[in-house]
Amino acid sequence: MKSLEELTRPNIWSLAPYSSARNEYSGHAAHVFLDANENPYNKPLNRYPDPLQEDVKAKLSVVKRVSPEQIFLGNGSDEAIDLPYRCFCRPGIDNVVAIEPTYGMYKVCADINDVEYRPVLLDENYQITAEKLLKATDENTKFIWICSPNNPTGNNINRDEIIKLIDSFDGLVIVDEAYSDFSSQKPLRDELDRHPNMIVLNTFSKAWGCAAIRLGMAFASKDIISIFNKVKYPYNVNSLTQKQALEALKDPYEVDKWVKIILQERLRMIQAFKDLPICEKVYNTDANFFLAKMKDAQKTYDYLVDKGIIVRNRTRISLCGNCLRITIGTKSENQDLLAALRDL
Numbered sequence: 001m002k003s004l005e006e007l008t009r010p011n012i013w014s015l016a017p018y019s020s021a022r023n024e025y026s027g028h029a030a031h032v033f034l035d036a037n038e039n040p041y042n043k044p045l046n047r048y049p050d051p052l053q054e055d056v057k058a059k060l061s062v063v064k065r066v067s068p069e070q071i072f073l074g075n076g077s078d079e080a081i082d083l084p085y086r087c088f089c090r091p092g093i094d095n096v097v098a099i100e101p102t103y104g105m106y107k108v109c110a111d112i113n114d115v116e117y118r119p120v121l122l123d124e125n126y127q128i129t130a131e132k133l134l135k136a137t138d139e140n141t142k143f144i145w146i147c148s149p150n151n152p153t154g155n156n157i158n159r160d161e162i163i164k165l166i167d168s169f170d171g172l173v174i175v176d177e178a179y180s181d182f183s184s185q186k187p188l189r190d191e192l193d194r195h196p197n198m199i200v201l202n203t204f205s206k207a208w209g210c211a212a213i214r215l216g217m218a219f220a221s222k223d224i225i226s227i228f229n230k231v232k233y234p235y236n237v238n239s240l241t242q243k244q245a246l247e248a249l250k251d252p253y254e255v256d257k258w259v260k261i262i263l264q265e266r267l268r269m270i271q272a273f274k275d276l277p278i279c280e281k282v283y284n285t286d287a288n289f290f291l292a293k294m295k296d297a298q299k300t301y302d303y304l305v306d307k308g309i310i311v312r313n314r315t316r317i318s319l320c321g322n323c324l325r326i327t328i329g330t331k332s333e334n335q336d337l338l339a340a341l342r343d344l
């Protein structure tokens with residue numbers, strides 16, 4: 001692996017972070033806060049939130065089996081996807097490599113940051129080799145995007161190939177494990193200490209059922225997390241979100257229960273789709289959604305919209321011709337979808 005100094009943009013490497021009022025007294029027990037020009041009334045919303053979200057990280061550290069210094073929290077995964085571009089990629093010079101098809105935000109953030117995005121097509125089984133991805137890199141490739149389980153295909157990317165990639169690439173590999181709670185495969189997050197060039201993303205938006213609070217996570221070496229902390233907005237995660245995250249973390253078993261029901265429903269839905277005459281194929285999935293190849297995806301999509309049922313039409317995405325992406329809902333929502341499709 002190249003040194004972090006080589007991988008980081010020079011202006012970011014030499015950046016002195018903004019020092020907030022709350023950073024400066026740290027360590028002392030204080031009870032009168034007249035340092036941040038806050039209004040003394042309207043407690044508790046009058047106070048700025050903890051810039052490093054230490055209470056949330058302490059709890060999360062136990063659930064995710066990583067140390068608090070290896071955690072970055074942001075305004076959704078969106079922030080954790082954008083930040084690596086801002087930290088590592090010189091606009092107009094550096095590039096990144098990604099599997100294709102995959103989650104659209106990686107390219108949106110590349111475009112916004114004026115960073116060349118190099119998609120590498122998956123094979124017909126939606127898999128890829130480390131070798132094929134490495135071939136697309138050059139000396140200005142700062143990181144490679146892997147999404148596993150992948151969106152919109154739903155499958156896990158071969159774990160041994162991901163590890164081979166991480167071990168042989170001299171830049172960073174970012175593994176988005178937004179859907180790993182629904183997967184039977186061991187998360188790459190568990191190998192954090194063995195791979196200093198790996199960044200793993202997780203989110204509160206899927207298995208944790210908290211898309212509304214906008215809380216995303218990145219796990220990486222302490223040194224990478226320090227760079228993120230230097231570049232992020234000082235108060236990037238608001239107090240209401242931190243409070244709600246602590247609430248959710250009190251009961252991780254609730255999440256396990258949801259996941260279990262969703263997985264049962266996933267099995268039932270896949271079986272039912274396979275029996276539909278308008279469905280040609282259902283792809284293997286390790287996520288809370290599945291990709292189905294239809295005889296005519298656009299027609300089925302329009303029909304469902306008419307009935308007030310919205311699925312995702314992925315027909316124009318590479319390798320996803322005539323595919324719909326179906327999220328697993330509650331039993332009754334799933335039943336509504338099946339009933340509508342059986343009527344077609």
Ligand SMILES: *Cc1c(COP(=O)(O)O)cnc(C)c1O
Binds near residue numbers: 076077103151216
């Ligand atoms: C849904 C999803 C996320 C979550 O994004 P948030 O900004 O945290 O809501 C991240 N990555 C992938 C691949 C997703 O599909």
